[in-house]
Amino acid sequence: MADMIDPDGRKGAGAPGLNPNTVFNLSKATVMVVDDEPFSLRLTAQTLLGFGVVTRHQCASADEASALLKTHPVDLLIVDAEMPDKDGYDLVSWLRRSGFDNAWAPVLMISGHTPVSKVAKARDCGANFIVARPLTAALLLDRILWVARDIRGMLETKSYAGPDRRFRELGPPEGVAERRGDPMSRGKINLSAEGGSAA
Amino acid sequence: MSVNWVMRRSRLSKLINQPGGVTVGKALAEAALHTEEFRAEAMTVVAAALDELDGVVGAPPSPDEVPAWLERVYFLATRISDTAGPFGYEDLCAAAFSLCELADRQRRGRALDLPPLKVHAAALRLLLAGDQPPAARKAVLAGLAQVVERTRNPVD
Numbered sequence: 001m002a003d004m005i006d007p008d009g010r011k012g013a014g015a016p017g018l019n020p021n022t023v024f025n026l027s028k029a030t031v032m033v034v035d036d037e038p039f040s041l042r043l044t045a046q047t048l049l050g051f052g053v054v055t056r057h058q059c060a061s062a063d064e065a066s067a068l069l070k071t072h073p074v075d076l077l078i079v080d081a082e083m084p085d086k087d088g089y090d091l092v093s094w095l096r097r098s099g100f101d102n103a104w105a106p107v108l109m110i111s112g113h114t115p116v117s118k119v120a121k122a123r124d125c126g127a128n129f130i131v132a133r134p135l136t137a138a139l140l141l142d143r144i145l146w147v148a149r150d151i152r153g154m155l156e157t158k159s160y161a162g163p164d165r166r167f168r169e170l171g172p173p174e175g176v177a178e179r180r181g182d183p184m185s186r187g188k189i190n191l192s193a194e195g196g197s198a199a
Numbered sequence: 200m201s202v203n204w205v206m207r208r209s210r211l212s213k214l215i216n217q218p219g220g221v222t223v224g225k226a227l228a229e230a231a232l233h234t235e236e237f238r239a240e241a242m243t244v245v246a247a248a249l250d251e252l253d254g255v256v257g258a259p260p261s262p263d264e265v266p267a268w269l270e271r272v273y274f275l276a277t278r279i280s281d282t283a284g285p286f287g288y289e290d291l292c293a294a295a296f297s298l299c300e301l302a303d304r305q306r307r308g309r310a311l312d313l314p315p316l317k318v319h320a321a322a323l324r325l326l327l328a329g330d331q332p333p334a335a336r337k338a339v340l341a342g343l344a345q346v347v348e349r350t351r352n353p354v355d
Contacts, residue, residue, distance in 0.1 A: 018223050025220030029211055039244055040281055043237050047285075050230025052221050075211040082277065106209050112277045113299035116307060134284020134292045137230040141223065148215040154205040 017173055018142050025052070026144070030073060032057040034065040034091065035080040035110075044078060044110075047137050051144070062086035062094075069095060069102045076144065081111040081122065081130070089118065089125040096126040096154075096161035104154045106147045110135055126162025128152075129173075146173045234285065241282050245291070248278045249323055256313065256320045265311045272316060273302040279323065290336045291326045294319065297343045301350060315346045 031053050035041040038060065045056050057072065059065040062083060068074075077095075079088040092107050109127035122130060128147045131139065152164040221229070252275045260268035280295035298319040305312055322339050325331060331339070 018227075020222060020224030020227075022223045023220050024215050024223070024226075025217045026215060027219065028217065029214045037278070037281065039237070039240065043234060043241075043285060046233040046237065047230045050228075050233040051226045052229075073210075075209070075214060104205055104207065104209070106211055112281050113273075113296055113303065115273075115303045133281055134287075134289065135281075136285055136287065137227055137234065141226060141230070145215070145223075148209070148211045151208070151212075154207075156203040156205070157201065 017146075018138055022145070024145060024148075027052045027054055029053055029075040030055040030057070031076045031078065032059060032065060032068065032074045033078045034059045034062065034083075034088065036060055036083040037080070040080065044135075044140070047140060048078075050137065051141060062088065062091040065091055066094065069098070070100055072102075074102050074105050076147070077105055077107045078140075079107060079109050079127070081109050081114070081118075087118075089121045089127075092125045092127050093161070096156075106150065108140075108143055108147055124160055124162075126160065128163050142173060238286050241286055244282045245279050245288075245327065248275045248282070249320070249327060251275055252279075252320050252323070256317050259313055260311070265309070266306065269302050269306045269311070273299055273306065276302060276319075290340060291323065293340050294323050294326055294343055297340075297347055298323070301347055304350065312350060315350055318346055319343060 026048075031048055033041055033044045033048070033056060035044065041058050041060060045058050048056050057065075057068055057074065059068060063086060065077075065079075077092075079091060081088040088109055088111075092109065095105070095107070096103055107127040107129075109122070109125065109130045110133065111122065111130050112133040114122055128150055129143055131143050150163065152166075154162065155164055252272065255268065255271055255275065276295045276298035280292045280299065283291045283295070298316070301315055301319060305316075322343055325339060326336060
């Protein structure tokens with residue numbers, strides 16, 4: 001078998017911002033995991049158990065998730081992007097326009113390789129963050145903590161429903177390149193409701 | 200253009216700061232304990248996917264089978280990458296990701312180019328065996344990157 005590059009998984013690649021002494025509490029959070037691969041679904045759920053998440057809904061398809069989301073409050077969704085039939089992007093796009101209590105729940109989209117044909121769909125689906133595989137426990141926790149601190153407003157337009165795609169306050173997770181390198185996304189320009197000001 | 204803003208703090212942001220909880224260090228140790236039992240199963244899934252991949256690339260499709268055939272290659276590559284990833288097999292994941300890229304290109308270009316796919320399957324087998332020194336594994340990945348670069352579509 002291949003050698004492991006990160007044997008203990010505690011300083012996982014792609015999660016440079018994790019401080020081992022940071023305290024968090026997910027014991028009362030309800031988390032939904034949606035993944036058509038049974039192995040990945042169980043693995044992610046077990047990882048969440050390690051993080052102290054007690055209530056975990058495991059859904060094997062977007063349809064199963066949709067049915068639950070209509071009636072069960074969820075505090076965080078972890079959704080596999082690539083699924084047959086209705087994929088993770090379709091699920092989140094539907095959720096954001098659903099009008100249900102869960103419509104604006106934080107969403108982490110887990111993506112392996114993104115086919116070129118789906119890049120625009122990924123960009124516009126309305127997830128809070130798209131996490132690239134390989135998904136280590138450290139990377140997942142880092143992104144959960146980041147999304148919990150994500151204070152971006154949600155906006156709804158004719159063509160898009162989801163979090164403001166500009167990282168004006170919090171910035172992207174440490175080690176993640178900004179989608180745009182413009183001054184606004186780096187927080188150097190503050191556009192308030194009353195008007196704009198440049199720092 | 201009409202834009203509706205919803206400014207509300209998520210319930211998650213409130214829950215996460217409630218008294219009690221665990222440290223990041225302890226949570227990751229717990230997660231490692233809970234997931235370690237999956238390691239052997241993960242490697243079984245990877246080995247099975249690689250066996251199937253070998254079979255698929257060893258049996259070239261007829262012209263009308265090419266789209267479904269490439270779809271299967273892409274699916275198996277993602278399965279290898281997704282399953283091995285959480286356990287730190289980064290080189291294996293990188294090779295599988297490279298195969299995803301290649302299969303996706305061929306899928307879009309609607310043109311089958313079998314040899315680079317076979318090279319990837321062989322490289323995955325080599326990396327899974329794990330008996331190569333780090334420098335050799337790195338060289339394998341560099342070789343795959345060259346293969347992918349050479350097969351870049353004119354539209355990319």
